[in-house]
Amino acid sequence: MTVSARLLLASGSPRRKELLAQLGFSKPGFSFDTLSADIDETHQAGESPQVFVSRLAVEKAEAGLALCDNLKTPVVLGSDTIVVLGEQILGKPVDEADALKMLTELSGQFHSVMTAVALTDGKTTITRLVETKVQFCKLDEQDILAYIATGEPMDKAGAYGIQALGGSFVERIEGSYSAVVGLPMVETRELLKEMKII
Numbered sequence: 001m002t003v004s005a006r007l008l009l010a011s012g013s014p015r016r017k018e019l020l021a022q023l024g025f026s027k028p029g030f031s032f033d034t035l036s037a038d039i040d041e042t043h044q045a046g047e048s049p050q051v052f053v054s055r056l057a058v059e060k061a062e063a064g065l066a067l068c069d070n071l072k073t074p075v076v077l078g079s080d081t082i083v084v085l086g087e088q089i090l091g092k093p094v095d096e097a098d099a100l101k102m103l104t105e106l107s108g109q110f111h112s113v114m115t116a117v118a119l120t121d122g123k124t125t126i127t128r129l130v131e132t133k134v135q136f137c138k139l140d141e142q143d144i145l146a147y148i149a150t151g152e153p154m155d156k157a158g159a160y161g162i163q164a165l166g167g168s169f170v171e172r173i174e175g176s177y178s179a180v181v182g183l184p185m186v187e188t189r190e191l192l193k194e195m196k197i198i
Contacts, residue, residue: 007032007197008076010064015163016079019183027198037063037078041091049084049114054129056080057116065122075121075195081182083158084112090158099148099159100141106158106169107139113158115179119191126194128187132175134162139169 009020009032017034024030039059043052061078068074083090085105093099113134118127152166153159160166162173162180178185192198 006072006074007192008064008068008074009034010037010060010076010078012036013182015161015182019178019181019185020077020188023185023189023192024198030198032077033074035064035067037061037067039063041080043089049082049089049112050129050131052089053080053082053114054116054118054127057118058120058125058127061118061120061125065120075119075197077188077191078118078120079115079183079188081113081115081157081179084114085109085158092155092157093153093159096148096154099153100144102159103139103144103147103153103169104141106136106160107144108136110135111158113180115176115182115184117184117188117191119195119197121195124195126191128184128191130176130179130184130187132173132177132179134173134180135171136169137171143169 009017020032037060041056057078057080061076064076064078090102093102111134113132116127116129118125147153147165150165152161152164162170176184
């Protein structure tokens with residue numbers, strides 16, 4: 001694909017796109033292009049959640065870079081978010097029954113949301129990992145089923161979105177709210193500055 005902007009977001013997430021757009025407020029003419037980079041998101045045996053989510057962010061950025069065929073090498077941003085409950089990594093639910101299982105397990109519990117961000121230009125790759133603690137209130141099955149019926153949980157790690165209806169289940173957070181949404185703004189801004197994008 002031909003890229004007009006120097007920065008490329010390798011994600012189809014409207015939430016990440018919105019957050020990244022906000023980060024350019026201090027640079028006139030700030031812009032970026034987006035593409036979806038498909039990678040194998042299989043967790044490897046013995047891989048810690050931190051290593052896993054960081055690897056996926058880097059692989060998404062690298063996959064995005066591989067799709068660019070123009071001569072002016074862009075900087076590609078990849079990001080990934082996982083939910084970790086105890087030792088268990090909760091990805092996107094495979095179906096409604098899986099979403100019900102996840103949300104039932106999260107009910108009344110603290111869990112971690114880990115979001116990794118990677119920027120690469122093909123020569124240099126820099127990353128940040130942000131971990132936020134999130135506590136859910138107690139949920140009854142009726143609430144969970146009503147939430148699943150909205151369709152919102154089905155494309156989100158841990159089967160909820162804090163920035164929408166799922167936010168009504170979140171009792172408190174310790175850490176970065178924007179990281180739970182999908183892109184930690186402070187840390188991403190630091191990376192963009194390091195790469196001279198902003």
